[in-house]
Amino acid sequence: METHNIPTRRELFTGFFGIGIIGFGGVLPLVHHMLVLRKGWLTDAEFTELLGLGQILPGPNVVNLSVAVGGRFHGASGALLAFSGLLLAPFCIAMLLVSLYQQYRGLPALQQVLAGLAPVATGLIFGMGLRLAARLERSSWCIALAVATFVAIGLLHWPLLPLLLVMVPLAVTLAWHLQKEPT
Known part of the structure; x- marks a missing residue:
C-alpha cells in the first residue's frame, strides 16, 4: 500500500x-x-x-x-x-x-x-x-479496449452488463498475460 x-x-x-x-x-x-x-x-x-x-x-x-x-x-x-x-x-x-x-x-x-x-x-x-x-498506462491494448468500450456504450448503446461481462475478463486476462511477459 x-x-x-x-x-x-x-x-x-x-x-x-x-x-x-x-x-x-x-x-x-x-x-x-x-x-x-x-x-x-x-x-x-x-x-x-x-x-x-x-x-x-x-x-x-x-x-x-x-x-x-x-x-x-x-x-x-x-x-x-x-x-x-x-x-x-x-x-x-x-x-x-x-x-x-x-x-x-x-x-x-x-x-x-x-x-x-x-x-x-x-x-x-x-x-x-x-x-x-x-x-x-498508455499501451495500445488499453487504448483499444477503452475506445471499443466507449463506442459500444456511448455510440452503439449496447447494454452495459453484457458488455462488462465480456470486457472485464478480457482486460484482466490481457493485463495478466502482458504483465508476465519479460521486458
Whole structure:
C-alpha cells in the first residue's frame, strides 16, 4: 500500500461526511480530490483500482468506493464509518428536499434550476475522467479496449452488463498475460 497518510476512524467518517454535505449527487470528482489530492490517503493508481472495484459491484460507485476505502484502512468498522459518513447528510437533505419539492414542484424557476444541474455534473465527471486518464498506462491494448468500450456504450448503446461481462475478463486476462511477459 503506497499511501502517504493513514486516516483515523474519525477522519474517515468526517472526510466522507464532508463529501456528503458539499457534494450531494455526482460526488466522484470530489471524492477523488479528497482521497488523492488533499488528504493523500490513496495514490491515483489505488483510487483507480478501488473505483474499478466499486464499478463492478452492485450499487452506486461512490458508495462502494467509500466502503472499500474504509475497509482498507480499518476493516469492517472503517467501512461502516465511511459509508455512514457519506450517506448521512444526503439522506437528511433528500428528506428535506422531497418535502420542499412536493410543495414547489410547479414553479418554472425550479424546473430551470434542475435542468441546469445536469451539464454541470457531466462536466465534473468528464474532467475527473480526463485527469485519471492522463495518469493511466498508455499501451495500445488499453487504448483499444477503452475506445471499443466507449463506442459500444456511448455510440452503439449496447447494454452495459453484457458488455462488462465480456470486457472485464478480457482486460484482466490481457493485463495478466502482458504483465508476465519479460521486458
